[in-house]
Amino acid sequence: MPTNEEQIRTLIERWAGAVHRGALGTVLADHDEDIVMFDVPPPYDGVRGLDAYRQTWPPFFRWQAQGASFEIEELEITAGDEVAFAYALLRCGTPADLAAAPDNRLRLTLGLRKRAGRWVVTHEHHSFPSVDSTADPAGTGDAAAAAAEQEVRQLHERWFAGTAAKDLDALMAAIADDVVSYEHEQPLRYAGVQAVREVCAAGLDAAGDGAVSWAVPDLTILVDGDLAVAWGLNHVQVRPAGGPAVDSWSRGTRVFARRDGAWLMVHQHLSYPYDPASGAARTDLQP
Template sequence: MTDEQEIRTLIENWVTAVHTGDLATVLTDHAPDIVMFDVPPPYDGVRGLDAYRETWPGFFEWQRSGATFALESLEVTAGSDVAFAFALLRCGTPDENPSLRLRLTIGLRKTDDRWTVTHEHHSFPHDDVPPAVATADVRSILDHWTTDTATRDLDALMDPIAEDVVSYEVNGNYAGKPAVREVCKSGLESTTGPITFTTPDTVVKASGNLAIAWGIDHVTTAGVDTESRSTRVFTHTPQGWQLIHQHLSYPSTS
């Protein structure tokens, strides 16, 4: 067996042991002075085999909820007494982003003709959207709703709406995209003349993969302008920003 094959087998056995919760095998072939940069804190790393051991019980408990930990790709480069490997792994529950991959880099050294892991670095790609970009994207959705309302393009209006959206409308509460679609369809069909929808003073605040927009909606039909208060919540998905909740109301006149 070549050094590369030996290291590949070592890592494959480690991945299998992590997935099955076999702590003894997870610790096998790891150096007493191992340093691990993990996804959670501490940010300066987990140092030493005892500290490394303590990171795993909580992870094993999470895996029992139905999570996957499986090797997808692995590359190994070995010298005479130092080696490194990098890999991508599926690590997540079924309801999480299926395209997300855990990134893994491993450093090894050879002592007494045996390869041992001296360093592990685990990370997920940082996919939070910068606030300025998120704000511009949400405003673009509102602008497109203005255009799509004027052209009565129901399909385009529905495109950025999540399947599990919950909408508190003026005339009732609606759950799910089909229900919200029927509300919009009814509104578009309620008049044959020009119809406009604008949100001129909407405020948008975004952080990470969540954005909230609030302001006054202006809807004009048959020359009559109606104003309603609106709060909308968007989340960023692999398909882009999607509306997951909105709340519309008129101020009380009593």
């Protein structure tokens, strides 16, 4: 029977190979339900729980698909009977990243424990060493852009969860005080966080006792330094208690600025297409 160290080495090498291939199921397979990951991008208090961990990977896989490497170079393991830890150095970057900084490595620490006789990862910590910011003052490298895209995508995921929970504070958490929003409703613009808060509150109240959800299935994000733009079709569904679901699709563009290390929405533009023959907004369209 393989030793504990051999079992853990196989687990970690299988995980790293799955990350490189973008095989999400295998990436998740040997992770505990209550995993805590300290990742390169925020949130700064860590990614907590397997569902949150799952959501971090699709943006990374899109970046990985550009031809980036994710390869273990060094791996050391110390294992007891029930608890173990491992640390590793990995080549992680696009060909351009690695050409620009050939010695840079992703640093990885893992904590593991046994569950029902098998090893599972309960903690991950990923980091790159800090480099001279004058070499890339805006953080515009491919890896930095991928990390920033992931941060903005996770911000949207928190908004979606806040909508389902009807948690107004969660919806407002990443809105800048000086936001300007072009909403579906008149007037022409809403200026300031309080005005946007009132619009969001009215939307949640309109759902009454029913369930409400919001998603952007085709969410696209572009990042350059401390600015990001996201766009896609908003899908809002209200499910009244005892009644059929009501779906609404509209267009949305959002602009974010990174201030003091945190992404905040500074502008939003929502709209429905209009029928030029009647001048009426087409709120019934679906993709």
